[in-house]
Amino acid sequence: MPSMDTLFLVKPGFQDPAFPGKDFYCWHCALIEGVLTSFPERAANLTVKRVAWPRPRSEVIDLVGEEHQSLPLLVLSEGSQSPDGTGRSPAASHARSFIADKDAILQALTDRHGFPHPHP
Template sequence: MAKLFLLNPDFIDKKREDNIRYFCPHAAQMLGVLNYYPRLKELLEVVYVDFERPRKVLVDLIGEENQSCPNLVIPKSEVTPDDDLSYFDSYGEYYFQNNEELIYRYLSEKYGIGIPH
C-alpha cells in the first residue's frame, strides 16, 4: 500500500528559541484533499512523523536525503503497467515524490480525483 507521510501537528522547531507550536500547511492541505475524497483514506496509509530529523521511518525506506514531507512512497512491487511514475524518484524498493503538486497529479491519474486549480 502506498504511504503518505505527513508531519505531526503542533510541533516545536527546536532550532528556534520561541517554543511556538507550528503545523505544516502542506500537510494540512493534504488532509483537506483526503477529506474531499474520503476513498483515498482506504487506498493510502497516512503516516504521521515528527518534525525533527532524522525521520527514521522515511530514512529507512528512501534514504536520509529524501525525508521531506509530505512524501508519497509507493512500493515498486505494487506498481502496475498503467502507473506513470516517470516524475517519481526511485530508491531501493520504492518510488517516492515529495512535491505536493506532483503528488496531486499522481492521485488524480491513479484514483480519478480532481487537481488543484
C-alpha cells in the same frame, strides 16, 4: 496482499527550537490532509503515516534513505512508477519510487487514486 502507496505527512502542532514558544504545522501537509479528509473513500486506498517533525525520521529513512526525509512524501507501491516521480530509493533490494513535491503528490492522487482534479 499487494502493497499500497504510502503517504508520509508531518503531525501538526510541532515546535521548532529555532523559534521558541511557537507551535507550527506544515502547510504543504495541511493542504494534502484537507484533500484526504474531503474524499475519505479515496484516501482509504492509501497508507497514510503521520510522523513527528524532528529528524531523523526513521520510518521514512527505511523506505527511501536519509537524504529524502522532507515531507510530504508519497512512496509508491513496490514496482510502481509515476510520471510525477521525483526520485527512487537507493536500496536495490527494495527500491521504491517516490514523489517529494506537493503539487506532484496532488497530481498523483488524481492519477493513481481517483481524487478529483484541483480547480485551476
